[in-house]
Amino acid sequence: xxxxxxxxxxxxxRLLHIGVVAGLLSLTLFQGRGIIKAYQPVVQTAWExxxxxTNQSDDLSTIVNPHQPAVxxxxxxxxxxxxxxxxxxxxxxxxxxxQGEFVPQQIQISQAGIxxxxxxxxxxxxxxxxxxxxxxxxxxxxxxxxxxxxxxxxAHDRNSAFRSIKKLKVDDLIQIKTVYDKxxxxxxxxxxxxxxxxxxxVNVFAPTDAPVVTLVTCDxxxxxMRHVVRAALEKVERSRCNV
Numbered sequence: 001x002x003x004x005x006x007x008x009x010x011x012x013x014r015l016l017h018i019g020v021v022a023g024l025l026s027l028t029l030f031q032g033r034g035i036i037k038a039y040q041p042v043v044q045t046a047w048e049x050x051x052x053x054t055n056q057s058d059d060l061s062t063i064v065n066p067h068q069p070a071v072x073x074x075x076x077x078x079x080x081x082x083x084x085x086x087x088x089x090x091x092x093x094x095x096x097x098x099q100g101e102f103v104p105q106q107i108q109i110s111q112a113g114i115x116x117x118x119x120x121x122x123x124x125x126x127x128x129x130x131x132x133x134x135x136x137x138x139x140x141x142x143x144x145x146x147x148x149x150x151x152x153x154x155a156h157d158r159n160s161a162f163r164s165i166k167k168l169k170v171d172d173l174i175q176i177k178t179v180y181d182k183x184x185x186x187x188x189x190x191x192x193x194x195x196x197x198x199x200x201x202v203n204v205f206a207p208t209d210a211p212v213v214t215l216v217t218c219d220x221x222x223x224x225m226r227h228v229v230r231a232a233l234e235k236v237e238r239s240r241c242n243v
Contacts, residue, residue, distance in 0.1 A: 090183050090241035098236045101143035102185065104151060106177040107135045112164040118153065118176075133160045135215075141205050144178055144187050146236050151176070151213040152205040157227075162217035165229050168194065174213060174231045177239065184240035189213050189231035196225050204228050 104118045116135045142149025155162035174189040211233035219227035
C-alpha cells in the first residue's frame, strides 16, 4: 500500500510538472491585468523534449503535441513532505544535510528593502494570478529544497512588490523563510545572474539540478520585458525554534 501511494504521488507530481511546463512554453506577464498567462500550451513528457522542439522552430503554433494532454485542477497540487529534526530537538544554527521540500512563506532581501509574505498561486487554465503587495509562488515550480530545483517567485513591478529587485547585484543575498513543525528555516541564496529577457524566454522557471530561486517582475517602459534574478542556495539554517 505504501508503494502504491508513493507511485501515485510520483505520477501526480509528473503530471503537475507537465502542466507547468505546458504553461511555461508561452508565458506572458501582464502588468495591468495582473496575470501571468500562457498561450498555446503544448504538453510534453519532459523539459528536454520541449527544448528540442522549440530549438527547431521559432513559431510555437507550428509545434504539434504528440501526447495526450494532462488535465489538471487546483486539487492536483502536490504538498511536500519534509523529513526534518522534530521541534523538541531544535537548535538554532546551520542544518546539514536538510532533506525534504518546503513551501516558501516569506522573502527578505535587505539590499532591496523587501520583506514580503509569499502566496502560493496555482496554475489554472494556463494562468498564474499575480496578487498585489506579496510575492507569488508559482505552484508547479520547485518547492524549497537543499538538494535541487528552481523555486519560481514573481510579483508586480511596484514599490510594494518586486520593483526594487532591479537594484540587486551579483553576490547580494536573498532569504526565503518557511515554518515546519514549529521550527523556522531560512534558506539563504546568493545572486549569481541578472537578466532582462523577452516574455517568450520561458526557461527561467525550468527545473534545475542545483537548488536555486528565480525572481521575475516586469521591465521596460511598457512592461515589454522581464527582469529576472537567479540566485543559488548558499546555506540553510534553523533561525527560530518553537515558533
